Amino acid sequence: MCLASRRSDGYHNKEWAAKMESLGLQPSSTGAVGGKRTGQRVSHYIIPDGPFTKAFANLAATGWKLNLQSAHRPGATKGPNSKTKFTCSSCSQNAWGKPDLAITCTLCRIEMKSDAVVGSYERDAA
Numbered sequence: 001m002c003l004a005s006r007r008s009d010g011y012h013n014k015e016w017a018a019k020m021e022s023l024g025l026q027p028s029s030t031g032a033v034g035g036k037r038t039g040q041r042v043s044h045y046i047i048p049d050g051p052f053t054k055a056f057a058n059l060a061a062t063g064w065k066l067n068l069q070s071a072h073r074p075g076a077t078k079g080p081n082s083k084t085k086f087t088c089s090s091c092s093q094n095a096w097g098k099p100d101l102a103i104t105c106t107l108c109r110i111e112m113k114s115d116a117v118v119g120s121y122e123r124d125a126a
C-alpha cells in the first residue's frame with residue numbers, strides 16, 4: 001500500500017510512516033515486528049487493536065464479507081448454484097447459497113428460510 005505522501009522516487013519517508021501508523025498499519029521493511037519504518041522498500045503489518053483492526057472488525061460485524069466469487073465479472077457465466085436467497089425472519093439478514101443449503105442465523109440462532117426467489121448479488125449488494 002502506498003499513499004499520497006510517498007515521494008515519487010519510491011522513498012517511504014517518516015511522513016508516510018506516520019500516516020500508515022495512524023491507520024493502524026505498522027510500516028516495516030521486513031513486514032514484521034522490528035523492521036525499519038522508512039526506506040526504499042517498506043512493507044507493513046497490521047497493528048493489533050489498531051484503527052485498521054477495529055475498522056475491519058466493525059465491518060465484519062455488519063455481516064460484510066469479501067466474497068470474490070460473487071463479484072460481478074462481465075461476460076462471466078453464472079452457474080445454476082449459489083443463487084437462492086435465504087433470509088432470517090428475525091433480523092432480516094440475507095445469505096445466498098445452493099437451494100438445499102441448511103443455514104442458521106448466528107445472531108438469532110434460528111433457521112434462515114429460502115424465499116425461493118433467484119437473487120442478484122448486484123441488486124442486493126447495497
Ligand SMILES: [Zn+2]
Nearest residue numbers: 088091105108
Ligand atoms: Zn437473525
